[in-house]
Amino acid sequence: MFLFGRNGVAQGARLRALRALYRNFNEQNGPEARARRLLREWLSSEQRAQFDADGFFEVTGSHTGRRYRIHQGTMGNVLELDERMEPKIGWCFLPDRALAIGDVMLAQKIALETDEAAVLAIAKPFSRRLPSVPQAVRRAH
Template identity: 75%
Template sequence: MFLSRRRDAGSARFRALRELYRSFIEQNGPDARALRLLREWLSPEQRAQFDADGYFEVIGSHTGRRYRIHHGTVGNVLEVDEKGQPKIGWCFVPERTMLAGDVMLAQKIALETDEAAVLALAHRFSPRLPSLPRVVRRAY
């Protein structure tokens, strides 16, 4: 009986240590650092919008159009109309592979400083998903 208690106590300590390590990595890993850097560059309004909705809006430097940057790395930029409805999707990313926070920061800076050059390189896409046939939409 004594041995099983000791083993259980050691096992509980090991689980607690593993959970502490996992928590540390989540808070200080590359993804978390990239998102912290992004948040430092966001205005208070953009930060609140990002926290509440998972995206933030920027104003283009040349046209004054509004762009909504969603969390992600590819196909995550939408041009929105006056009502806030998606109009056009834009796909542009840095040449190097980067984490989502870093990509979103690069997209923000690019649109706010040289919108015309970015859009000249970007791929357009429809922001609306194609409608599914009625049979697929029906719940079974």
């Protein structure tokens, strides 16, 4: 009763503060935040530094020793790297149910590092380059 008094100005300020507190709590303790913390715990110190600096981290495949770059995201975010550490081809694979971004990235990391062959057997390859925009479309804009 004392939290929401009759004073309209004070009541509005209290409600805004309460909403901000709730939003802040959810941002720090919601599913996305928990998934990101778990991912960071599983990353090596080098991977964590790379993720913090560049928004991606690299892993080594368990069977072939190929290098993969996992970008933040849930689909189309895994790139196989060539000898010069440039993206060669993309691989699309993800868990069969909806998960937070950090959980998907962690699943991709563990899968590539422990059973690369099984992952590549089910993953869909895609070109690392965006499709080119047709000339007629370019002129229209």
